[in-house]
Amino acid sequence: MSERTTARDEILGRIRAALDGVEAGYDVPPAPRIAPLADVVAHFAERVADYRAVVERCSAADLADRVAAALPGGARVVVPPGLGVEVPGATVDDGLSAAELDGYDAVVTEARVGIAETGTIVLDHGPGQGRRAITLVPDLHVCVVRADQVVADVPDALPLLDPGRPHTWISGPSATSDIELDRVEGVHGPRTLVVLLVQ
Amino acid sequence: MSGMRVALMVTCINDAIYPDTGRAVVTLLRRLGVEVDFPPAQTCCAQPMVNTGYLDEAVPVVRTFVDAFAGYDAVVTPSGSCAGSARHQHSIVARRSGDAGLVTAVSELAPRVHELSEFLVDVLGVTDVGAYYPHTVTYHPTCHSLRMLGVGDRPRQLLDHVRGLTLVELPKAEECCGFGGTFAVKNADTSIAMGTDKARHVRETGAEVVVAGDNSCLTHIGGVLSRQRAGVRTVHLAEILAATE
Amino acid sequence: MSGTFVGMPKFPVAARAALGDAQLRHNLAHATATIRAKRQRLVDEVNANCDWEALRLAGAGVKESALRSLDEHLVRLEETLTANGATVHWARDAAEANAIVATVARRHGVDEVVKVKSMVTQEIGLNEALAAEGIAAWETDLAELIVQLGDDLPSHILVPAIHRNRAEIREIFLAEMGRAGRPAPAGLTDEPRVLAAAARAHLREKFLRAKVAVSGANFAVAETGTLVVVESEGNGRMCLTLPEVLVSVVGIEKVVSTWDQLDPMLRLLPRSSTGERMNPYTSTWSGVTPGDGPQEVHVVLLDNGRTNALADEVGRQALRCIRCSACLNVCPVYERVGGHAYGSVYPGPIGAILNPLLKGVGQDKQTDSLPYASSLCGACFEVCPVRIDIPSVLVDLRAQVVDAHRGGVPSAEALAFKGAAVALSDARKLGLGERLAGPGLRLARRAGVIPGLSRWASARDLPPGPRESFRAWWKRTDGGRDE
Ligand code: SF4
Numbered sequence: 001m002s003e004r005t006t007a008r009d010e011i012l013g014r015i016r017a018a019l020d021g022v023e024a025g026y027d028v029p030p031a032p033r034i035a036p037l038a039d040v041v042a043h044f045a046e047r048v049a050d051y052r053a054v055v056e057r058c059s060a061a062d063l064a065d066r067v068a069a070a071l072p073g074g075a076r077v078v079v080p081p082g083l084g085v086e087v088p089g090a091t092v093d094d095g096l097s098a099a100e101l102d103g104y105d106a107v108v109t110e111a112r113v114g115i116a117e118t119g120t121i122v123l124d125h126g127p128g129q130g131r132r133a134i135t136l137v138p139d140l141h142v143c144v145v146r147a148d149q150v151v152a153d154v155p156d157a158l159p160l161l162d163p164g165r166p167h168t169w170i171s172g173p174s175a176t177s178d179i180e181l182d183r184v185e186g187v188h189g190p191r192t193l194v195v196l197l198v199q
Numbered sequence: 200m201s202g203m204r205v206a207l208m209v210t211c212i213n214d215a216i217y218p219d220t221g222r223a224v225v226t227l228l229r230r231l232g233v234e235v236d237f238p239p240a241q242t243c244c245a246q247p248m249v250n251t252g253y254l255d256e257a258v259p260v261v262r263t264f265v266d267a268f269a270g271y272d273a274v275v276t277p278s279g280s281c282a283g284s285a286r287h288q289h290s291i292v293a294r295r296s297g298d299a300g301l302v303t304a305v306s307e308l309a310p311r312v313h314e315l316s317e318f319l320v321d322v323l324g325v326t327d328v329g330a331y332y333p334h335t336v337t338y339h340p341t342c343h344s345l346r347m348l349g350v351g352d353r354p355r356q357l358l359d360h361v362r363g364l365t366l367v368e369l370p371k372a373e374e375c376c377g378f379g380g381t382f383a384v385k386n387a388d389t390s391i392a393m394g395t396d397k398a399r400h401v402r403e404t405g406a407e408v409v410v411a412g413d414n415s416c417l418t419h420i421g422g423v424l425s426r427q428r429a430g431v432r433t434v435h436l437a438e439i440l441a442a443t444e
Numbered sequence: 445m446s447g448t449f450v451g452m453p454k455f456p457v458a459a460r461a462a463l464g465d466a467q468l469r470h471n472l473a474h475a476t477a478t479i480r481a482k483r484q485r486l487v488d489e490v491n492a493n494c495d496w497e498a499l500r501l502a503g504a505g506v507k508e509s510a511l512r513s514l515d516e517h518l519v520r521l522e523e524t525l526t527a528n529g530a531t532v533h534w535a536r537d538a539a540e541a542n543a544i545v546a547t548v549a550r551r552h553g554v555d556e557v558v559k560v561k562s563m564v565t566q567e568i569g570l571n572e573a574l575a576a577e578g579i580a581a582w583e584t585d586l587a588e589l590i591v592q593l594g595d596d597l598p599s600h601i602l603v604p605a606i607h608r609n610r611a612e613i614r615e616i617f618l619a620e621m622g623r624a625g626r627p628a629p630a631g632l633t634d635e636p637r638v639l640a641a642a643a644r645a646h647l648r649e650k651f652l653r654a655k656v657a658v659s660g661a662n663f664a665v666a667e668t669g670t671l672v673v674v675e676s677e678g679n680g681r682m683c684l685t686l687p688e689v690l691v692s693v694v695g696i697e698k699v700v701s702t703w704d705q706l707d708p709m710l711r712l713l714p715r716s717s718t719g720e721r722m723n724p725y726t727s728t729w730s731g732v733t734p735g736d737g738p739q740e741v742h743v744v745l746l747d748n749g750r751t752n753a754l755a756d757e758v759g760r761q762a763l764r765c766i767r768c769s770a771c772l773n774v775c776p777v778y779e780r781v782g783g784h785a786y787g788s789v790y791p792g793p794i795g796a797i798l799n800p801l802l803k804g805v806g807q808d809k810q811t812d813s814l815p816y817a818s819s820l821c822g823a824c825f826e827v828c829p830v831r832i833d834i835p836s837v838l839v840d841l842r843a844q845v846v847d848a849h850r851g852g853v854p855s856a857e858a859l860a861f862k863g864a865a866v867a868l869s870d871a872r873k874l875g876l877g878e879r880l881a882g883p884g885l886r887l888a889r890r891a892g893v894i895p896g897l898s899r900w901a902s903a904r905d906l907p908p909g910p911r912e913s914f915r916a917w918w919k920r921t922d923g924g925r926d927e
Contacts, residue, residue: 007533007534007535007540008534011518011696011747011751012518012519014747014754015514015515015518015696015751016515017751018754018755018760019514019515022512023512024512024516026505026512027505028505028506028508028705029498030502031498031499031708032495033494034494035493035494050721051724098651098652099652102648102652115722117721118711118721118722119721125733131735131737132685132727132736132737133686136678136681136685136686154706154711155704158704158706161703163665163667163728164528166730167728167729168725168726169722169726169727171720171723171725174677174725175676176586176676177718178603178605178677179586179613179639180474180478180610181475181479181603181606182636184637186637186640186644187586187643187676187677188644188647188648188651188677188678188681189677189681189725209914209915211874213914214913214914215881215910215913215914216881216885216909216910217910218912221917222924225924236923237915237918239915239919240871241871242867242868242869242870242871243868245868247864248861248864248865249839250839250842251842251857251861252841252843252844252845252846252847253843253858253861254846255850256861257865259866259868259869260865260868262869263869263871288839291839291840295843342820342821342822346822346825347835374821374823375776379818379819379820382816382819382820383900384899384900386459386777387456387899387900388459388460388463389463389780389781389817390819391903391904392463392780393776393777394904395903418907419904421905421907422904422905422906422907423903425904426904
């Protein structure tokens, strides 16, 4: 442990020497907010769709049917233990290994927050969302977002999140622009993202 | 502008190589009722030294600059780059000198230094200077005018009011021409590659003349165009604004 | 394994070679033009309902305030990370950081690790260090994979294979994938979609079996002990989620004070970087989450020259950099010479200041040449989301380079500037020189090339010399009144 202590102390010492005479206090200017959105939920739907995700709006009563319709026939589906909607035939995750998850075609989850301006869904991996791995390995992610979960912009979302939890911010399906900066949807994460926006 | 003491800072490159640009500023300002002085003690803004890293060498040059222009209400210069140097870099040199008197003198003088288009539009409040120039012209906004000084569209406003002049848009106008002072020789290959692209964009416009507010950049662009036998002339903004029927 | 930048020539020499590569220039011009346009559209969009400049000021402020009490923030980060179940290590330099990662990997008996794209692990040469220990480090970002398989060097912060086009990438995949694991499918075309699918299939087996992953972090939140990784492809999520052990190497400048300060950063970074409103995936984690993701989490806090940069009064601001690469994409020098000419994993305008700041000037010619690799056009400062005044830092570093060489035998350049200082401090001496300027230029034009002007005159004609300087005209005509 002594080596670590030495490196730690030395680095902190160098920092203090470097900052000698530099005023510590610094007022961070507040980040500006966007102008109020006329219809936050519609804006969210539009922006999510911009990423070439599938966005469908539905009522709570229709949700189970719409979930079923979003899943291809015969798909092997995994769901988190606390999912609030019935998915007939789905496997409830009980700590499946990565290799086991690789055998599933689709996952259905809820979300924590939707961000309208950026078209982002934030998962905090609570009971309705499940472990991070289940929304990652299957190729189709059906995500249920309630209209009352949608906020205008990033600064509205952060205070709603518990930093102690892990988070995954999802803005459209996995994508890359690494080849001639041409955007291609679908690399390692789910290649298809379906967002069911419940009124 | 009665009672205002205005000095011309002609710049070293205009003094030695482009005296017509300096004469054009005198003609133009006189036409607008401004009598300029040419303080003969002036030399250079010290930018070549500062931008190459020779700060100690820049100290006596900045001192000369401050002494030459002390006492004037406004200093006008036909160069965005040299105005930028006086406004933004002289303080660095002065601090380096450790001379508190120089620091004060620089901070007092710096805000009074104006690039020509700024002086015309902001200080004199004119955009129509009564010029006539019957040519097709394209305008290159030089980097220091654009980004260091933020002259914005002032040169465009002035050109828009020149009678007989047809202004054509320069593609990728805001991209650097590749001059960059000693960059032009220290990184000559890159500088030439940039200049060649700028020259290509100029030729694409079909303009007879490429205009800018800095003869240093025009030396570079014009040097490439001339080597290419492009037949496009480079003319300083001041010379167009000074031209009449 | 990828190559190394050690022993690179000075910038002008490397640039000359790059400028001669027509394919490279074509690839770069296309790629940078595309991404510049995407970024600009989004900045305009922000300005329609918000204020991009105010956002930049806020972003610069978040980073600046963290840097100004960096020691306190790091101590706090160590506390919170530790409380969250992570093990915190400190590394003074590359060797220490590499040794820490290797020790963790060895303790788990692995001969391979998967990696999230990270600038800092490239900076410290982690892959090479692990290879020396018999541990393969698999790059999982598509561009990094292209670079790694091609035994190439990265040339861009965000898109390390920006210098490669689709046809070249197809060739690399066909030739090399089989040697590193699952081969490319036989009918591989050069369509980006097909190439991406080949990468997905190639890497999936590695993700599923990896026990140890290595990452960097875009941000480290001191208050909450949270690390943040911003990515696009999902390879980051794979590495951060599936393995049992996660080691994150984090430069000490990555720290921000509070969770809420991730805004404005998360609004600035993707727009400046990939030109998107938000990148596809952002992962945040605070140490170990029982039952979810890696159950052993290490964080290596790395100095490696950052405290040198912090001590530099003007250059300190470079530590605000969030590696978005906007400055590369607008740089006219970068666009023409590409990233390799900078001889570092940090190319472009930020590389031209960061490398000398981290390494110090006056030690090697390559590093000393970097502050001069700019025409000082200022386009980088204009786009930088954290408002790093790169041109001013470049000018200051040039002075440091000159100062580092004072006292020895002066170079021809130093003598020239000393001479100029004398001439330009006295208008009478200058007037004398100017009388020679006109005839000199006329002579030079007629005689063609004269020594010292050859680098100018290789592709540019000299202007015609005037008969009379302005000063002489003014004196002769009383300012034109006697003409
Ligand atoms: S210097 Fe600024 S523009 Fe360049 S990579 Fe860093 S944050 Fe981005």
